[in-house]
Amino acid sequence: MSSKIKPLALNLAIIIAALSVFAGLTVMTDPFNVFRYIGKSNPSAPLDEDGVRIPILMYHHFADDDSPGTIISAANFEKQLKILSDEGYTAISFQELCNFVYDGAGLPERPFIITIDDGYLSVYETAFPLLRKYDMKATVFIIGVSHGKHLYKDTQYPIIPRFGDAEALEMTRSGLISIQSHSYDMHQHEPYETGPYRKGVLQRDGESDDEYIEAFKTDFGLAAAQIEAMTGARPFVYSYPYGFRNDKTDALLRDMGVKVTLTIAAGFNAVSAGWPESLLRMNRFNVPGDMTPEELLWMISG
Numbered sequence: 001m002s003s004k005i006k007p008l009a010l011n012l013a014i015i016i017a018a019l020s021v022f023a024g025l026t027v028m029t030d031p032f033n034v035f036r037y038i039g040k041s042n043p044s045a046p047l048d049e050d051g052v053r054i055p056i057l058m059y060h061h062f063a064d065d066d067s068p069g070t071i072i073s074a075a076n077f078e079k080q081l082k083i084l085s086d087e088g089y090t091a092i093s094f095q096e097l098c099n100f101v102y103d104g105a106g107l108p109e110r111p112f113i114i115t116i117d118d119g120y121l122s123v124y125e126t127a128f129p130l131l132r133k134y135d136m137k138a139t140v141f142i143i144g145v146s147h148g149k150h151l152y153k154d155t156q157y158p159i160i161p162r163f164g165d166a167e168a169l170e171m172t173r174s175g176l177i178s179i180q181s182h183s184y185d186m187h188q189h190e191p192y193e194t195g196p197y198r199k200g201v202l203q204r205d206g207e208s209d210d211e212y213i214e215a216f217k218t219d220f221g222l223a224a225a226q227i228e229a230m231t232g233a234r235p236f237v238y239s240y241p242y243g244f245r246n247d248k249t250d251a252l253l254r255d256m257g258v259k260v261t262l263t264i265a266a267g268f269n270a271v272s273a274g275w276p277e278s279l280l281r282m283n284r285f286n287v288p289g290d291m292t293p294e295e296l297l298w299m300i301s302g
């Protein structure tokens with residue numbers, strides 16, 4: 001045996017021992033292996049006495065399906081709402097969060113936020129009755145061009161059907177649902193696009209800054225007008241399609257009255273009274289269809 005082998009074997013033994021300790025710690029701190037859902041966590045800033053830590057949950061479609069990434073069954077969604085309700089969590093609106101940040105208004109115990117992207121009809125048919133049953137608020141982000149449609153931008157391509165004006169109005173009038181913006185037409189699906197494709201809200205190659213800014217402002221203007229005409233309230237929360245954003249978009253949205261922007265990065269949010277910046281680029285926890293109620297509770301109790 002050469003003299004080089006022994007140190008190598010010793011080093012390997014040390015590495016294996018260290019990995020075992022780490023694995024043990026991971027099991028201890030993450031009994032449900034929830035980190036498999038979260039991926040790279042984005043830790044919150046430290047909280048001062050004026051701050052709260054807000055978890056924001058992200059859902060999409062409600063249906064029975066074997067591919068659980070962004071689709072959840074009614075049965076599991078109900079169990080999740082029930083456990084959170086039983087444990088004293090209160091689903092608040094972004095308006096309540098803004099009132100806290102801008103005016104120092106109080107928040108309930110254990111506040112959290114439910115967000116639902118893309119405006120599927122299943123929100124109205126499946127999620128809304130359950131949200132009503134458990135008295136939970138939620139914010140729904142619609143894509144302007146898809147609103148009320150079952151075809152992609154009136155092409156021949158079928159999409160999961162979206163709710164329309166009547167459903168939006170009924171949900172809004174319940175006081176539980178807020179309709180907000182997921183862009184008008186900046187949530188494009190490349191294979192279905194006939195014109196020039198844009199990746200989320202990002203600037204196209206060869207597009208000048210002026211052209212891009214104009215396109216972005218026009219898009220949000222259309223989205224805002226549509227939502228205001230439908231619900232009577234201008235949107236003030238923006239969910240970035242696919243989570244993409246750049247160094248211009250937050251400022252442009254704020255100039256147009258948006259107070260809250262959301263990404264899809266996993267993590268809690270440190271939100272402070274008197275600190276409007278803490279409402280920008282907020283993190284969200286995706287809730288996949290196979291996440292058990294116990295796993296969800298453990299995740300948001302952090």
Ligand SMILES: [Zn+2]
Binds near residue numbers: 241
């Ligand atoms: Zn989306």
